[in-house]
Amino acid sequence: MNILTINGLSKTYPNGVKALDNVSIEIENGIFGLLGPNGAGKSSLMRTLATLQEADSGTAKLGETDIFNDPNELRKTLGYLPQEFGVYPRITAKQLLDHMAILKGITNSSERKEMVNYLLDKANLYDVRNKSVKGFSGGMKQRVGIAQALIGNPKLIIVDEPTAGLDPGERNRFYNLLADVGKEVIVILSTHIVDDVRELCTKMAIMNLGQIVYQGTPQNAIGELDGKVYQKIVNRDELQEYAQNYSIISNKMSGGQPLIHVYNESNPNNGFEQVKPNLEDVFFSKINTSNILV
Ligand SMILES: Nc1ncnc2c1ncn2[C@@H]1O[C@H](COP(=O)(O)OP(=O)(O)O)[C@@H](O)[C@H]1O
Ligand SMILES: [Mg+2]
Numbered sequence: 337m338n339i340l341t342i343n344g345l346s347k348t349y350p351n352g353v354k355a356l357d358n359v360s361i362e363i364e365n366g367i368f369g370l371l372g373p374n375g376a377g378k379s380s381l382m383r384t385l386a387t388l389q390e391a392d393s394g395t396a397k398l399g400e401t402d403i404f405n406d407p408n409e410l411r412k413t414l415g416y417l418p419q420e421f422g423v424y425p426r427i428t429a430k431q432l433l434d435h436m437a438i439l440k441g442i443t444n445s446s447e448r449k450e451m452v453n454y455l456l457d458k459a460n461l462y463d464v465r466n467k468s469v470k471g472f473s474g475g476m477k478q479r480v481g482i483a484q485a486l487i488g489n490p491k492l493i494i495v496d497e498p499t500a501g502l503d504p505g506e507r508n509r510f511y512n513l514l515a516d517v518g519k520e521v522i523v524i525l526s527t528h529i530v531d532d533v534r535e536l537c538t539k540m541a542i543m544n545l546g547q548i549v550y551q552g553t554p555q556n557a558i559g560e561l562d563g564k565v566y567q568k569i570v571n572r573d574e575l576q577e578y579a580q581n582y583s584i585i586s587n588k589m590s591g592g593q594p595l596i597h598v599y600n601e602s603n604p605n606n607g608f609e610q611v612k613p614n615l616e617d618v619f620f621s622k623i624n625t626s627n628i629l630v
Contacts, residue, residue: 345394415485475506
């Protein structure tokens, strides 16, 4: 069993943006969802854990390895798929993985060949192994990205917003691949898409403005909201008034009219009806109105 322990990480960029504000998380084997809106600090956290940038303060340990004091040791057991993995040279999937394996230090050519074939098969890319990666669809590229992150049997796999831009079918294939590899290692998946977490993750954290505003299981987070989420279809010109009088946690269109979810300790009446909370309610309540929930 691996354990990743992150303690008190903070980072302020030279422009004054505090991207990480005292972040502490403990992560065990399995797929861990790091959910947060754009700008929350997810990529900053992932790059820091991948030892690509330094934090101002705080510690991170993978098992006994101190990640910041011993980055080379960490890199041996790290697989990383950055958010921007879009630039591919004009080479085939097989050549690309072979090249990345050499960079990872797998110099024995028969060992490398075996590993590349295994990964091509696992990522469902074997049939297209001799095709240029440049011509691949978004989903296929992401599967190449995951395959390269798996080179060398990493114990910690970090994937930063891997599903953004994938169509539903591609997303499903990507989910299956991740679920398959995520059993015996730590996978940290960052996303702003609630469905990713609902489908894949048993543990999660919600991040906003550099801070961890929830950490636990999706079920517990949903349970905390039980009986406290109410919905109503309102007129568009009434929205402002509702926003003043209620804690609106989400606002979606339903048949052309706003359907609002509000957080309230008891039934607000006034035409509201109670709904079963979902992970989206959790997400929006934590990032909009986290102060009223604690
Ligand atoms: N290199 C950088 N220099 C200055 N500000 C940055 C840099 N990288 C990110 N930021 C800022 O830090 C905040 C967090 O960004 P980021 O970690 O990319 O969040 P996320 O991945 O959740 O969208 C944002 O306000 C972003 O504009
Ligand atoms: Mg990001």
